[in-house]
Amino acid sequence: MAAEREPPPLGDAEQTDFRELEDGEDLFISTASTLESSPSSPEPASLHAEDISTSNGPKPAEILLEDDREDLFAEATEEVSLDSPEREPILSDEPSPAITPVTPTALVTPRIDPVMFERCKEELEEEANGDSFDIDISVSDPEKTSLSIFNKKEFSVKRRFSDFLGLHSKLASKYMHIGYIVPPAPEKSIVGMTKVKVGKEDPSSAEFVEKRRSALERYLERTVKHPTLLQDPDVQQFLESSELPRAVSTQALSGAGILRMVNKAADAVNKMTIKMNESDAWFEEKQQQFENLDQQLRKLHTSVETLVCHRKELSVNTAAFAKSAAMLGNSEDHTALSRALSQLAEVEEKIDQLHQEQAYADFYLFSELLSDYVRLITAVKGVFDQRMKTWQKWQDAQAMLQKKLEAEAKLQYANKPDKLQQAKDEIREASPGWEGKVQQGETDFKQISKTIRKEVGRFEKERVKDFKAVIIKYLESLVQTQQQVGLFFFLSFVKDSVE
Amino acid sequence: MSAAVEDQDNSKMRSVSVDLNNDSSLLIDIPDALCERDKVKFTVHTKTTINVFQKPEFSVPRQHEDFIWLHDTLVETEEYAGLIIPPVPPKPDFESPREKMHKLGEGESSMTKDEYMKMKQELEAEYLAVFKKTVQVHEVFLQRLSSHPVLSKDRNFHIFLEYDQDLSVRRKNAKEMFGGFFKNMVKSADEVIISGIKEVDDFFDQEKNFLTDYYNKIRDATAKAERMTRAHKNVADDYIHISSNLNDLSAEEAATLKMYLLKVVELFEKLRKVEARVASDEDLKLTELLRYYMRDIQAGKDLLYRRARALADFENSNKALDKARLKSKDVAIAEEQQQLCCQKFEKISESAKKELTSFKARRVVAFRKNLIEMAELEIKHAKSNVSLLQSCIDLFKNN
Numbered sequence A: 001m002a003a004e005r006e007p008p009p010l011g012d013a014e015q016t017d018f019r020e021l022e023d024g025e026d027l028f029i030s031t032a033s034t035l036e037s038s039p040s041s042p043e044p045a046s047l048h049a050e051d052i053s054t055s056n057g058p059k060p061a062e063i064l065l066e067d068d069r070e071d072l073f074a075e076a077t078e079e080v081s082l083d084s085p086e087r088e089p090i091l092s093d094e095p096s097p098a099i100t101p102v103t104p105t106a107l108v109t110p111r112i113d114p115v116m117f118e119r120c121k122e123e124l125e126e127e128a129n130g131d132s133f134d135i136d137i138s139v140s141d142p143e144k145t146s147l148s149i150f151n152k153k154e155f156s157v158k159r160r161f162s163d164f165l166g167l168h169s170k171l172a173s174k175y176m177h178i179g180y181i182v183p184p185a186p187e188k189s190i191v192g193m194t195k196v197k198v199g200k201e202d203p204s205s206a207e208f209v210e211k212r213r214s215a216l217e218r219y220l221e222r223t224v225k226h227p228t229l230l231q232d233p234d235v236q237q238f239l240e241s242s243e244l245p246r247a248v249s250t251q252a253l254s255g256a257g258i259l260r261m262v263n264k265a266a267d268a269v270n271k272m273t274i275k276m277n278e279s280d281a282w283f284e285e286k287q288q289q290f291e292n293l294d295q296q297l298r299k300l301h302t303s304v305e306t307l308v309c310h311r312k313e314l315s316v317n318t319a320a321f322a323k324s325a326a327m328l329g330n331s332e333d334h335t336a337l338s339r340a341l342s343q344l345a346e347v348e349e350k351i352d353q354l355h356q357e358q359a360y361a362d363f364y365l366f367s368e369l370l371s372d373y374v375r376l377i378t379a380v381k382g383v384f385d386q387r388m389k390t391w392q393k394w395q396d397a398q399a400m401l402q403k404k405l406e407a408e409a410k411l412q413y414a415n416k417p418d419k420l421q422q423a424k425d426e427i428r429e430a431s432p433g434w435e436g437k438v439q440q441g442e443t444d445f446k447q448i449s450k451t452i453r454k455e456v457g458r459f460e461k462e463r464v465k466d467f468k469a470v471i472i473k474y475l476e477s478l479v480q481t482q483q484q485v486g487l488f489f490f491l492s493f494v495k496d497s498v499e
Numbered sequence B: 001m002s003a004a005v006e007d008q009d010n011s012k013m014r015s016v017s018v019d020l021n022n023d024s025s026l027l028i029d030i031p032d033a034l035c036e037r038d039k040v041k042f043t044v045h046t047k048t049t050i051n052v053f054q055k056p057e058f059s060v061p062r063q064h065e066d067f068i069w070l071h072d073t074l075v076e077t078e079e080y081a082g083l084i085i086p087p088v089p090p091k092p093d094f095e096s097p098r099e100k101m102h103k104l105g106e107g108e109s110s111m112t113k114d115e116y117m118k119m120k121q122e123l124e125a126e127y128l129a130v131f132k133k134t135v136q137v138h139e140v141f142l143q144r145l146s147s148h149p150v151l152s153k154d155r156n157f158h159i160f161l162e163y164d165q166d167l168s169v170r171r172k173n174a175k176e177m178f179g180g181f182f183k184n185m186v187k188s189a190d191e192v193i194i195s196g197i198k199e200v201d202d203f204f205d206q207e208k209n210f211l212t213d214y215y216n217k218i219r220d221a222t223a224k225a226e227r228m229t230r231a232h233k234n235v236a237d238d239y240i241h242i243s244s245n246l247n248d249l250s251a252e253e254a255a256t257l258k259m260y261l262l263k264v265v266e267l268f269e270k271l272r273k274v275e276a277r278v279a280s281d282e283d284l285k286l287t288e289l290l291r292y293y294m295r296d297i298q299a300g301k302d303l304l305y306r307r308a309r310a311l312a313d314f315e316n317s318n319k320a321l322d323k324a325r326l327k328s329k330d331v332a333i334a335e336e337q338q339q340l341c342c343q344k345f346e347k348i349s350e351s352a353k354k355e356l357t358s359f360k361a362r363r364v365v366a367f368r369k370n371l372i373e374m375a376e377l378e379i380k381h382a383k384s385n386v387s388l389l390q391s392c393i394d395l396f397k398n399n
Helices: A029-037 A042-054 A061-072 A114-119 A161-178 A190-198 A203-225 A227-231 A233-240 A255-273 A281-331 A335-414 A417-429 A434-498 B007-016 B064-076 B078-082 B095-106 B113-146 B155-162 B174-194 B202-252 B255-327 B331-398
Strands: B026-036 B039-048 B057-063
Touching (some): A161 A233, A161 A335, A161 A434, A203 A233, A227 A233, A335 A434, A335 B331, A417 A434, B039 B155, B064 B113, B078 B331
């Protein structure tokens, strides 16, 4: 840290040490020439060359984001393009069919088609207009293989936020209790929504809309990546059909919403009371692992959120300084110094933009990845809980069977033939009899355990891929920013020396 | 907490910067300083060939208040009214790192040991930086005096350098300090009156407008620069937390992801060191530069004020002379008075013109030097960031 001293004041004795700078002279000429001639000078020159070859030049913010989206979802299934927007209030009085959970009687066996995944792309763009918040997505499917699932290769649909929530709730009720990890949908935000509805061209509402759009895109992408979920008719209907029945039951204060909340509470209580004899060490291990992972991710997420906040602050402060430096430059009466200060102001302004872009990347790449995974892990934990519930059901059936068998034995001794027959029926003949129920319980338990193992394996693989990809993307964003910083300062040098 | 500044560090700084100590007849530096609680004790070391001093080389301990005393005595010396008196060094301010250290202590339980140690190290470095800055600014003050043809001969300056007893006897007692405070108030009232006086000289008229405007702008720029560098430091510190969290995360992970995460941990560690350097370089080259010249410009404004006062006195003496001539009473005295005022005013004007012109040149050179150095350092840091990041990315992509 070299501290700066000043040159001595111009007394008569020191006249010779100084080159009097006249107003017309440029400030940096002599320095620039020393830059070129000195042995350490290759630095600026090579930087210049480097920058031309590696950087794509300063990009406007929007293009950068689009590139990000495309690369992130390179392995997704469908491509989305923009359609004309629709204006609709999100809460309406129209009656709409209630969505009832569908319990499959037979287990769905997933059919994984690797070709499809590699070639499809999904993009989600949306527009929110005026007072109402509407997400319009257009889904297009540019796959090359003939996929029997979809009719066309490219298509668009419009969907509202509540449609996404409705889709998730359907999938969750169908698949979670048999052990499938269903990706969670983005959360509702009453505060954010009201801001959007009330504020028109507010930058924070634009930010909120963009955040939501990005989250929904990632949600869909994860959902269709799941081989089983992609086969689901609800998913296909969601992606394909032009009109969807309004999912009213997703509203927070609707009857179904309240029922959901009650169920959640009940589940939480049950979880505490179930004491499972874990015979399978794998599950115990995994549960602990996910618990730890959850904690670590939450901590990391908090740290990254702080970083985003500080970087935004840095951007604001840099902009303020740039303005101040510009004003100082205007005040300065020495021409060359005035010019130099103005250039400094310009550079700092550009750097402020860079900080903003970096904060964007910090958030959309890093922070949102972490928050997605925190929610995903909650879904994983939910699936483990489902297994516990299944086990409990099995145990309950077994306990009941035991009771019935004892009752049967008693009745045998008591010699009450008709009651005895009734008891025997309950146990064996009825469909399902208690014996059958126990068998079913065991099968269910074994099945869910098997499914979970597979799902966790798939989840972990996806997670590793996801993390690696995002890390690289994020580091690349940092590289971009730093290259620009160096470039801006260098250009301000060169500009001075040329003038 | 006590810390000492190494001698070689100081001499290295001197060789890099523009040397104030070109006149080897009087060389001053502060090789050593001790920090006890709120007080900083500087060791002022002088090497001289001038016979006025008793010894060719000597050191004395001085406190911040001694510097204030010296500055104020110089300001109050009539003879120097036409000179720009170098601005008094600001009081050592350890408030910011101390507050942060306090907050860190409170948050200790929520961090891992490693994280805490790193944050503590950062804070200690910050503390040290404040310390070094205050030493440097006190040193520069003395060196500006020693290199000034007139001020370097000042008797009080010599006393400051040489007197090996405690200076507090000679320092302002409480009454005098209050006197100083009231003097400042009177001065600002005076300034209002004086600004009403018509300026005859274009040069000074321009200078007055320029300095007033420039002072406001540079004060604003200093504040904004300080906020900017502080925000930069915050970002660098965030990297510490992220790095530590990633490290904890990697402990749980399977081999493939673990390797990635550990590499990223390493990377963030290196990155944050670079970012911290960026922040501190910005602080030294930009914020400190602006801050120093803000004070220097105030010193220039003070000079203009003194000249304006002399002008007012001159005009008053003219009026008195006219009155005396009218009444034919005490004309000789009035004439003499008027002559004195005229001389004083002209002397100050001449000296002020020289000082202000050289001040501008000095300012331009210092800005140029620091801005260029800052730009060079920013480029250097950006390059090292890029190479760190790129090598990590290449490593990942090739796996």
